[in-house]
Amino acid sequence: MPAYALHDVLAIPDTELLDWGPVAEPSGEPVSHTHGRLLHREPAGESESGVWQCTPGTWRCVVERNEFCHFVSGHSIYTEDSGEVLEVRGGDAAFFPAGWSGTCTVVETIRKTYLVS
Numbered sequence: 001m002p003a004y005a006l007h008d009v010l011a012i013p014d015t016e017l018l019d020w021g022p023v024a025e026p027s028g029e030p031v032s033h034t035h036g037r038l039l040h041r042e043p044a045g046e047s048e049s050g051v052w053q054c055t056p057g058t059w060r061c062v063v064e065r066n067e068f069c070h071f072v073s074g075h076s077i078y079t080e081d082s083g084e085v086l087e088v089r090g091g092d093a094a095f096f097p098a099g100w101s102g103t104c105t106v107v108e109t110i111r112k113t114y115l116v117s
């Protein structure tokens with residue numbers, strides 16, 4: 001498989017992102033809706049990378065596999081079940097370990113690149 005680069009992830013038109021539907025466990029209105037573009041997935045599905053976009057809303061979030069992400073735009077607040085708050089904005093990078101759980105509130109539509117393994 002050849003290497004490749006996505007230049008200016010923020011400039012990728014929404015029309016090039018697939019509709020991935022609403023979040024799985026919304027907790028109120030509005031219900032966040034997701035779009036994305038899968039860049040690579042291992043054949044057994046043990047890891048994947050891509051671009052993900054999500055509209056405002058709040059939902060229950062349970063991280064099943066380690067995830068590193070770079071937020072290229074937007075604003076969201078992650079509140080761990082313990083009460084610890086992680087706020088991210090475009091330009092920030094974050095790591096969520098497998099087993100992390102809490103709520104995610106997207107304040108302003110976010111777009112991120114991610115690697116799940």
